[in-house]
Each structure stands twice: as structure tokens, then as C-alpha cells.
Amino acid sequence: MSTSAEDLRAIALGEFATAGYIGTSLHRIADLAGLSKSSVLYHYASKEVLLGAAIGPAVDAMGAILERLAVGPLTAVRRREFIVEFVDFLLEHRLEVHMFINQGPSLVDVPVFDRANALVRRLAEYFATTATSTEDRMRFGVALGGAAYMLVASQSFELEPLPVDETRAALINIVTELLAPVDANPTR
Amino acid sequence: MSTSAEDLRAIALGEFATAGYIGTSLHRIADLAGLSKSSVLYHYASKEVLLGAAIGPAVDAMGAILERLAVGPLTAVRRREFIVEFVDFLLEHRLEVHMFINQGPSLVDVPVFDRANALVRRLAEYFATTATSTEDRMRFGVALGGAAYMLVASQSFELEPLPVDETRAALINIVTELLAPVDANPTR
DNA sequence: GCCAGTTCTGACCGATCGGTCAGATAGGAT
DNA sequence: ATCCTATCTGACCGATCGGTCAGAACTGGC
Numbered sequence: 001m002s003t004s005a006e007d008l009r010a011i012a013l014g015e016f017a018t019a020g021y022i023g024t025s026l027h028r029i030a031d032l033a034g035l036s037k038s039s040v041l042y043h044y045a046s047k048e049v050l051l052g053a054a055i056g057p058a059v060d061a062m063g064a065i066l067e068r069l070a071v072g073p074l075t076a077v078r079r080r081e082f083i084v085e086f087v088d089f090l091l092e093h094r095l096e097v098h099m100f101i102n103q104g105p106s107l108v109d110v111p112v113f114d115r116a117n118a119l120v121r122r123l124a125e126y127f128a129t130t131a132t133s134t135e136d137r138m139r140f141g142v143a144l145g146g147a148a149y150m151l152v153a154s155q156s157f158e159l160e161p162l163p164v165d166e167t168r169a170a171l172i173n174i175v176t177e178l179l180a181p182v183d184a185n186p187t188r
Numbered sequence: 189m190s191t192s193a194e195d196l197r198a199i200a201l202g203e204f205a206t207a208g209y210i211g212t213s214l215h216r217i218a219d220l221a222g223l224s225k226s227s228v229l230y231h232y233a234s235k236e237v238l239l240g241a242a243i244g245p246a247v248d249a250m251g252a253i254l255e256r257l258a259v260g261p262l263t264a265v266r267r268r269e270f271i272v273e274f275v276d277f278l279l280e281h282r283l284e285v286h287m288f289i290n291q292g293p294s295l296v297d298v299p300v301f302d303r304a305n306a307l308v309r310r311l312a313e314y315f316a317t318t319a320t321s322t323e324d325r326m327r328f329g330v331a332l333g334g335a336a337y338m339l340v341a342s343q344s345f346e347l348e349p350l351p352v353d354e355t356r357a358a359l360i361n362i363v364t365e366l367l368a369p370v371d372a373n374p375t376r
Numbered sequence: 377g378c379c380a381g382t383t384c385t386g387a388c389c390g391a392t393c394g395g396t397c398a399g400a401t402a403g404g405a406t
Numbered sequence: 407a408t409c410c411t412a413t414c415t416g417a418c419c420g421a422t423c424g425g426t427c428a429g430a431a432c433t434g435g436c
Binding site: 022103135138146149154171173174178 | 207208211291327331334337338350355357362366
């Protein structure tokens with residue numbers, strides 16, 4: 001059975017997300033997989049290649065969402081579609097997103113992280129142009145960073161894991177509330 | 189002039205927050221300070237001691253906020269006070285909070301991080317008991333993680349830094365909106 | 377049995393890590 | 407000038423890092 005490569009990818013992703021890319025040694029990944037460090041380097045030519053295999057698909061998925069978002073004007077319907085797409089993306093790739101958010105700025109010289117950072121920056125700029133006020137711009141950041149943080153932190157802090165569909169519905173509500181501008185808001 | 193110790197503290201905090209505690213070498217801190225690695229270890233007996241000096245005050249401040257929060261029932265007034273206190277805490281210690289959020293789970297064996305993690309967990313449990321629904325619990329996490337992320341990410345992504353008081357007002361608005369339960373919400 | 381290809385391993389390499397130590401350098405008080 | 411103390415430095419140590427390489431162990435096809 002040659003599931004070793006896929007096993008290594010999953011193990012590496014989990015360790016990279018929790019202990020950090022720099023903080024995770026190939027030796028530890030090998031131990032968790034029940035292999036030797038040399039075997040890990042047999043399946044993946046280098047630590048960086050392993051990182052690319054671990055988070056590359058998530059970067060691609062995020063790029064696809066961004067392309068779909070940028071093709072037309074941002075109508076209310078499209079905004080709703082984007083939010084659902086984005087929350088589902090967060091749920092499916094929560095570990096990878098956690099890595100983009102936390103370790104992106106510190107790993108600027110790793111190619112796959114450069115791609116991820118460029119995508120996050122593009123997303124931020126897109127919403128910065130559509131947002132009118134400083135507060136609206138910050139709402140986007142809080143929604144993105146907060147949702148990503150919550151998905152990983154809940155696993156660390158919550159005793160019993162929350163059901164996925166309940167989490168999904170709650171996240172869609174919260175992000176919608178944060179991104180949808182409150183029309184009648186004359187207090188500011 | 190003996191400002192070296194304080195200079196080192198500030199430099200270390202910045203590097204620890206951006207490149208990570210593990211990802212920051214004493215050699216780099218020494219270079220940024222214009223000193224040798226040995227001189228850094230003269231002022232701070234070890235890398236861990238330096239970390240304690242860098243983030244200890246923020247941990248203390250957060251502990252104080254928590255103690256002030258836990259003395260009585262959570263009235264609407266007290267909730268408002270807490271939000272303002274908390275946002276000001278985030279603004280003053282944004283780098284340290286960023287470290288708690290991002291690197292807390294991966295540095296469980298470092299004493300000062302254990303203290304910080306315990307405080308974050310206490311805060312989460314406090315709001316978990318007061319929150320009635322899963323969504324309310326997630327609102328707290330999104331607010332905390334999102335605000336902390338936004339304060340550091342804005343410095344990385346935004347070209348011109350936002351004015352402090354504007355950021356403060358916006359954050360108070362957003363966190364208030366996230367934490368204050370919407371009373372008339374029969375849709376859920 | 378034999379062979380070819382895949383998978384795996386231990387030994388080894390140079391670099392870097394945090395930390396130790398003996399000693400150089402400086403400055404102020406006497 | 408002398409002494410004490412604070413500050414700083416380069417050389418060195420053991421451990422760990424990512425990565426290389428020759429070869430062992432296992433596999434299915436013939």
C-alpha cells in the first residue's frame with residue numbers, strides 16, 4: 001500500500017499548522033508517520049516541496065474563488081454567493097487558512113506562501129476598494145481573520161467539537177452581518 | 189546610555205511577533221540591536237527570559253482585565269466597559285496579543301505562554317457560559333481573533349497606516365456589534 | 377530462483393541553534 | 407594611577423536542523 005505519501009501530506013499539514021512550518025522538523029513528521037527522516041525525503045524531495053503539497057490545493061481553491069469574484073460587479077446576490085463559497089472554503093481548508101493567516105507574513109521567501117500572500121492581499125485590496133469607510137474595511141479583516149481563527153481555536157478550546165453544519169450556518173450569519181453594510185446607520 | 193536592555197526587549201518583541209519565537213534567532217536580535225549574541229545573553233539570561241520580558245507585561249494587563257471582569261455579574265454597562273478596556277488593551281499590546289493568538293498553541297511548554305493560554309481559555313470559558321447559543325459563542329471568538337488579526341495585518345497590507353483613534357472607534361463598534369446579542373432575532 | 381523497481385534506512389555532512397566562559401573594554405569613584 | 411563594576415566580545419560546546427548517499431529490504435513479474 002502506497003498511502004505513505006498522502007499520509008505524510010496530512011501529518012505534515014497538521015504539524016505545520018499547529019507547531020509552525022519552521023517549528024516542525026522532518027524528524028518529527030517521520031516519527032508521527034512511523035518512518036525515518038530519509039523516507040520522508042524520498043517521497044518529497046525537500047521540506048519545501050512537502051509544504052507545497054500540503055497547502056498547494058488550498059491556495060489553488062482560494063485563487064479560483066477570487067477569480068470567480070472578480071469577473072463582474074459586486075451585486076448583493078454575488079456577495080451572498082461569495083460569502084457561502086468563502087465559508088465553505090474555510091471549513092474545508094481550515095488548517096491551511098490558519099497557516100496563511102498566522103505564518104504568511106513570516107514566510108515571505110517560500111514560493112507557495114508568496115502565492116498565498118498575494119491572494120490574501122488581492123482579496124484585501126478588492127474589498128478595500130468596494131468599502132467606503134475605514135470601519136467597513138476593518139469589518140472585512142475582522143471577518144476573515146476572526147473566522148479563520150475561530151475554526152482552529154474552537155478545536156483547541158472547546159471540549160466537545162461543534163457540529164459542522166451548525167458551525168457553517170453560524171459562520172455564514174456572522175460573516176454576512178460583518179460584510180453587509182448596515183444601510184440605516186446614521187450614528188456615525 | 190544603558191537603554192540596551194529596553195531596546196532589546198522592543199526588538200525581540202517585534203521579531204517574535206512577525207517571525208515567530210522559534211523562527212527568531214538570538215543572533216538576529218543581536219544584529220538588529222547592533223550587538224553580539226553574547227551581549228544579548230548578558231542582559232537576558234536566556235531566550236526564554238527575553239520572551240518573558242517582552243510579553244510578560246501584556247499577560248499581566250490581560251490578567252487584570254479578566255479579574256476586573258469576573259468580580260460581578262455581567263450587566264450591559266459592565267459589558268460596554270469591558271469592550272472598551274479590551275480594545276484599548278489590543279491597541280496597546282497588539283504585537284503581544286498577536287503572539288498569544290498565533291503562537292500560543294504551539295508553545296505550550298514555555299511558562300509565560302502557559303499563563304497567556306490559561307487566560308485566553310478563561311476568557312473563552314467565561315463567554316461560553318454567558319453565551320446561550322453556539323453562534324453567540326462563535327461571535328466571541330470571531331471578535332477576539334478578528335480584532336487581533338486586523339490590528340497586525342493592517343500594518344502589513346495597508347499602505348498608509350490608519351489613524352489610531354479612528355481604528356479604536358471602529359473596533360469598538362465592531363466588537364460591540366459582535367458581542368451584544370441582537371435581542372429581536374427570531375429568525376434563528 | 378532471479379531480477380527490476382519501489383520503498384526504506386543509517387551514517388554522514390555543513391550550517392545554525394541556544395548557551396557557556398574567559399577575557400577585553402570602558403567609565404566613574406577614590 | 408588604581409580599583410571596581412558594568413558592558414561587551416569571540417571562541418567554543420553539544421544539539422538539532424535540512425539534506426545527501428550508498429545500500430538494505432521488500433515487492434511483484436518472469
